[in-house]
Amino acid sequence: MADVPRDDGTRFAHRLWVARESGIVVALALLLLVTVLHNPAFASPQSLRDLLLGAAILVVLAVGQTVVVVSRNIDLSVGAVLGLSAFATGTLLSSAPGTPTALVALVGLGLGALCGVVNGVLVAAARVPALVITLGTLHVFRGVDHRWAGGRQVNAADMPRDFLRLGTSTVLGVPVLAIVAVVVVVVVGYCLRSYRGGRELYAIGSEPAAARLAGIPVGRRVFTAFVVCGALAGLAGVLYAARFGTVDATAGTGIELQVVAAAVVGGVAIFGGSGSVYGAALGALLLTTIGSSLAVLRIDPFWQQAVVGALILAAIGIDRLLALRAADRLRGRSSHGA
Numbered sequence: 001m002a003d004v005p006r007d008d009g010t011r012f013a014h015r016l017w018v019a020r021e022s023g024i025v026v027a028l029a030l031l032l033l034v035t036v037l038h039n040p041a042f043a044s045p046q047s048l049r050d051l052l053l054g055a056a057i058l059v060v061l062a063v064g065q066t067v068v069v070v071s072r073n074i075d076l077s078v079g080a081v082l083g084l085s086a087f088a089t090g091t092l093l094s095s096a097p098g099t100p101t102a103l104v105a106l107v108g109l110g111l112g113a114l115c116g117v118v119n120g121v122l123v124a125a126a127r128v129p130a131l132v133i134t135l136g137t138l139h140v141f142r143g144v145d146h147r148w149a150g151g152r153q154v155n156a157a158d159m160p161r162d163f164l165r166l167g168t169s170t171v172l173g174v175p176v177l178a179i180v181a182v183v184v185v186v187v188v189g190y191c192l193r194s195y196r197g198g199r200e201l202y203a204i205g206s207e208p209a210a211a212r213l214a215g216i217p218v219g220r221r222v223f224t225a226f227v228v229c230g231a232l233a234g235l236a237g238v239l240y241a242a243r244f245g246t247v248d249a250t251a252g253t254g255i256e257l258q259v260v261a262a263a264v265v266g267g268v269a270i271f272g273g274s275g276s277v278y279g280a281a282l283g284a285l286l287l288t289t290i291g292s293s294l295a296v297l298r299i300d301p302f303w304q305q306a307v308v309g310a311l312i313l314a315a316i317g318i319d320r321l322l323a324l325r326a327a328d329r330l331r332g333r334s335s336h337g338a
Contacts, residue, residue, distance in 0.1 A: 064228060069270065072272025077137040081141055082237040089104055159245060237251070
C-alpha cells in the first residue's frame with residue numbers, strides 16, 4: 001500500500017487531485033486564462049458578474065438533474081417546466097403586483113414540484129423508462145404552456161420593479177441569482193451526502209436490483225428525486241422571469257440538453273451511481289464560460305456546439321475508463337484474498 005498517502009495533508013492533496021471536479025476546475029482556469037490573454041476586459045468585474053449571472057439558472061437546473069441522474073434516470077422535461085413556471089410567475093405578478101417575492105418563489109417551486117410528481121408517478125409507479133416519459137411530458141408541459149399563453153407574453157413593464165431588481169442586484173459584487181444558485185448547490189449537496197435518502201439514490205443508481213434486495217424503497221426514492229428536480233426547475237423559472245423580465249411560452253426551449261450536458265461534463269455518470277452537484281455546478285459554469293469565451297475569441301458559434309459535444313464524449317469516456325479501472329482493482333483484491 002505504498003501508494004496510499006500517510007499524513008492528513010498528503011491524503012487531502014491526493015483526494016483533491018483524483019477528484020473528478022479537479023479536471024473541470026483546471027479546464028475552466030485554462031479557458032479563462034486564454035480568453036483574458038486575448039481580451040483583458042474579460043476579467044473585469046462587470047464581465048465576471050455577467051458570467052455568474054448567466055450561469056446561475058443553468059446551475060439550479062443542473063443540480064436538480066443530478067439528483068435524478070444519480071438514480072439512473074433522466075428528466076428531459078426541465079426546460080418545459082421552467083417555461084411553465086416563468087409564465088406563471090409573470091402572470092401572477094402582472095395580475096397581483098403586490099405579491100411578495102417569497103410567495104412567488106413558493107408558487108414556482110410548487111408548480112415545478114407538481115410537474116415532478118407527474119414524472120415521478122409515471123416513472124416510479126409504472127416503471128416506464130424515464131427517457132420516454134420525460135420526453136413525452138416535455139411536450140405535454142410545453143403544450144399546456146402554449147395553450148395558457150395563447151400567443152401572449154408578459155413584459156417587464158407588467159411586473160413590479162422590486163421583483164425585476166432581484167435579477168440584476170448584487171451583494172458585495174456578487175449577483176443575487178448566483179447566491180441563490182450557490183445556496184441550492186450547498187443544501188442539495190449536503191442532503192445527498194449526509195442523509196440516508198440521498199445516499200440511497202447512489203445505491204439505486206449503482207445497482208437497482210441490489211438496492212431492492214437491500215430493502216431500499218426504490219420507487220419512493222426515485223419519485224422524490226423527480227419531485228426535487230421539478231421543484232428546482234420551477235425555481236429556475238422564477239429566476240428566469242426575474243432576470244429577463246419578458247416571458248412567453250417559448251421560455252427555456254432547448255435548455256434541457258444544456259442541463260444534461262452540464263451534469264455529464266461535471267462528472268455525473270449518465271448511467272447513475274456517481275457524481276456530485278458540485279461537479280454539475282462547475283460543469284454549468286464551464287459551459288457558460290465556453291459560450292462567452294468563444295464569442296470574445298470571435299470563433300464561429302458552430303464550434304461552441306462542437307466543443308460541448310466533445311466535452312460530453314470525453315466525460316463519458318473518462319467515466320467508463322474509471323469504472324473499468326475500479327472493476328479491475330476489485331477483481332485484483334478478490335484474487336489476492338482468495
